[in-house]
Amino acid sequence: MKVTTVRFGTDLWRLLEAEAESVGVSVSQYIREAALARAAAAAAARGQAPYELLAGALRDVMRDERDPVRRARAEGVLGGLARLTADETRSEAAAVRAESRQARSARRRLRREAGSLLEEQPPKKPRPARRSTAT
Numbered sequence: 001m002k003v004t005t006v007r008f009g010t011d012l013w014r015l016l017e018a019e020a021e022s023v024g025v026s027v028s029q030y031i032r033e034a035a036l037a038r039a040a041a042a043a044a045a046r047g048q049a050p051y052e053l054l055a056g057a058l059r060d061v062m063r064d065e066r067d068p069v070r071r072a073r074a075e076g077v078l079g080g081l082a083r084l085t086a087d088e089t090r091s092e093a094a095a096v097r098a099e100s101r102q103a104r105s106a107r108r109r110l111r112r113e114a115g116s117l118l119e120e121q122p123p124k125k126p127r128p129a130r131r132s133t134a135t
Contacts, residue, residue: 006031032061051085 008016013027020030036057043053055078062074 029061032057036061051081051088055081055085 016027016030020027023030025033036054039057040054058074058077058081062071065071065074
């Protein structure tokens with residue numbers, strides 16, 4: 001895990017301490033989770049699925065966790081994230097299959113239309129042969 005220093009004003013620090021205490025975590029854990037939530041929201045706003053980002057960050061955070069209840073909760077969250085990722089992958093695959101069916105249908109329709117256009121055209125008259133102008 002990367003270690004860094006962040007400076008907070010007194011009022012903000014008091015707020016962070018109170019909020020962290022209310023959910024039963026350290027201020028550093030609270031700040032890590034807030035940063036993760038912000039990064040996940042930014043990824044989602046760009047249209048990226050934040051599930052893998054969240055899962056990786058949760059694994060890092062929980063690596064040193066000793067409390068079995070918190071570890072079990074984290075495992076539950078990781079399972080939920082895996083299901084969300086799988087659901088999204090299935091949804092994307094279904095969309096690709098639907099696009100493929102649509103493309104095949106359009107291809108068949110265009111072939112039929114092209115065939116009927118060819119049948120409607122009158123036969124071409126043969127061109128007269130050109131005379132050679134050899135001297």
